[in-house]
Amino acid sequence: MTGLDLNIRLQRLNFTLEIDLDIALSGITALFGRSGAGKSSLLRVIGGFERAEGRLRYGGSLWQDRGHFVPPYRRGVATVFQSPTLFAHLDVAGNLAFAARRAGRTGDLAAMAGRFGLTALLKQPVHTLSGGEAQRVALARALLTDPKLILMDEPISALDQAARSEILQYIEALRDETKVPILYVSHSVAEVARLADRILLLEEGRVLGFGPTAAILSDNAAGPAFGGEEPGSLISARVAAMTADGLCALRFSGGTILTPDPLGAEGTEVRLLIRARDVMLATERPAGISALNVLPATVSAIEPVGPVSALVRLDCGGTALGARITQRSVKALGLTPGAPCHAILKTVALARD
Structure with a gap:
């Protein structure tokens, strides 16, 4: 397991994210809570895309403290967002090659394409891809960067049901076959129940609970953070x-x-x-x-x-x-x-x- 230690405060006009947390990460840890709970904001702070006050340390590396800030590209973090941020001027192979070159893994490109069912799509412009295909490219590209941590922000919420089911299987494979910790933002109880090993429960910018998925899902006191959905x-x-x-x-x-x-x-x-x-x-x-x-x-x-x-x-x-x-x-x-x-x-x- 890899340690995530943070004591941060992010102030906005009508919202304050205030997190003091020291946890071990492995597999998939879901950031869960109602809309506006602070899930995506916390993910952006961890990735270095938004700067908060305070300290942030991951796996023994200090990413942020007073007078010290490591930019996103030096954190070894890969991201998969709701809408894939692919390079529109490159085809599928070009997008994968860009990530592979940065990590010195060009020899892994063909195997990674095969792993995500992309071999037949390598010469295809990304603007012609379906939502599910584009998200598969995003997942493959993320893994090719040889990341220390993968951040996923509602990666299937914009997909149709068939594509959602497909991408969930690939995410499950990432969880089971790699040792890269994943922080996963979702507002779906069923999605979190299927994927997550642990849940970090957020409510109004604060940590409401953290623990194994089964324990958090069955916690009656956590009900309000589930947006009215009954624990199970x-x-x-x-x-x-x-x-x-x-x-x-x-x-x-x-x-x-x-x-x-x-x-x-x-x-x-x-x-x-x-x-x-x-x-x-x-x-x-x-x-x-x-x-x-x-x-x-x-x-x-x-x-x-x-x-x-x-x-x-x-x-x-x-x-x-x-x-x-x-x-x-x-x-x-x-x-x-x-x-x-x-x-x-x-x-x-x-x-x-």
């Missing part, structure tokens, strides 16, 4: 088999989940986002219901949510799950910490945008 439980599962009647069986520490969605070949790892509102509870295993997924669980905690509802936290074989039910139901079922129960999943959603 993140389940890491693996495709076990396709059943004879066409269902996909997913194995996780708490048992097996069935879904009608084909999620890949046997062994494929997937993340499931289960909303608390989509989980019902029963003290006895129910019979005669249409729900496919009934999981044995143990109540670990009960948290009031307003005057009527409660969030019941569950342990399903070591995997955390949450159920939002009424406080009346909690009393009627006699639920207390340590009590056994059954969680009935009304909806199973693949964590994807």
Whole structure:
């Protein structure tokens, strides 16, 4: 892991970004929060595109302090924005070659083009590319610069659904196959659930929370920063088999989940986002219901949510799950910490945008 240590303040007319943070980065860390929370502003400060007051250190290198400022081109940072900033006067090969020359990696150009499915597009002018193709060029170019850190600011938000799905797969591959930390700005819970290893939660220019994705997504207190979206439980599962009647069986520490969605070949790892509102509870295993997924669980905690509802936290074989039910139901079922129960999943959603 690489350390990011910053104590910065950025003052604007109606907004103040004030961050004091010392964290270790690896994989994908999502900067998440409502519009105006300061996600993109923080990313620009880290990249050196906007100068704030204070100190910023990354991986042992001092990038900013009083009287000291390292410009963006000397930080070893690559950027991928919502709209790809490609050189319009160059074709795809020219854009990649520019990045490769700067990093002394010209011998890697052909392999990188193949990795991102660009070989057939190398001689194509960039203005003729689709949005998804242009973003693939941006990703390949970013990696060719041999960066110490990659900054991504909503890289799929301007794409259609097919292109979004494609680019997400490439970003997942970057996360899994390289050791370059990625800071990723998004306002989509499903997108963050799919990609992020950790979440840095921002609210009104301040850090509201930082931790593993599953922990932040299930934190009821973080609800306001999700813009009204209900927190959920993140389940890491693996495709076990396709059943004879066409269902996909997913194995996780708490048992097996069935879904009608084909999620890949046997062994494929997937993340499931289960909303608390989509989980019902029963003290006895129910019979005669249409729900496919009934999981044995143990109540670990009960948290009031307003005057009527409660969030019941569950342990399903070591995997955390949450159920939002009424406080009346909690009393009627006699639920207390340590009590056994059954969680009935009304909806199973693949964590994807």
